[in-house]
Amino acid sequence: MIQGSNLELALFSDVPEQDTLETLYNLNQENTPEVGSLSSVNELRSLIQLSALNFFVLNEEEIIGFIICFREGSEYHSPNYKFFSDCEDKFLYIDRVVIKKEYRRMGAGTLLYKHLSKVANLENLPICCEVNTNPINQISLNFHSKNKYIKVGQGYFDDHSVAYLKRK
Secondary structure (H helix, E strand, O other): OEEEOOEEEEEOOOOOOHHHHHHHHHHHHHOOOOOOOOOOHHHHHHHHHHOOEEEEEEEOOEEEEEEEEEEOOOOOOOHHHHHHHHHOOOOEEEEEEEEOHHHOOOOHHHHHHHHHHHHHHHOOOOEEEEEEEEOEOHHHHHHHHHOOOEEEEEEEOOOOEEEEEEEO
């Protein structure tokens, strides 16, 4: 585990136990539309099975957030993931980052991203993600800009649009 004030990161590579999955699912759903809605705990389970790198953010043993990431070559069928698959040979794609509302702006996101950058730098991987532009997620756009992510594209969908971002 990695310490950051009162927060810790814990790697998880296997699908967590059912109660932990339900906690993650509920956190995800509480944070829509900033992150995409999931239809069920089983959909979350499938995402984790396909993913490459995942962390919990803990505050005194309580899960207050998580991140799910994919590498190139995954069987993941997200159109956002596909955008980066079509543009990059090797990459680390952030599918979703969730921080419990009452813990935002307390360093949890920064802790996650700093650690993710260290992991990506070991393999010289760009980190790729998307952020909603309609409805706009200005806090996330500001966070990514501050952390040197640049816009590399735009995605338009029936119910939302996104900016595609990358950090080398």
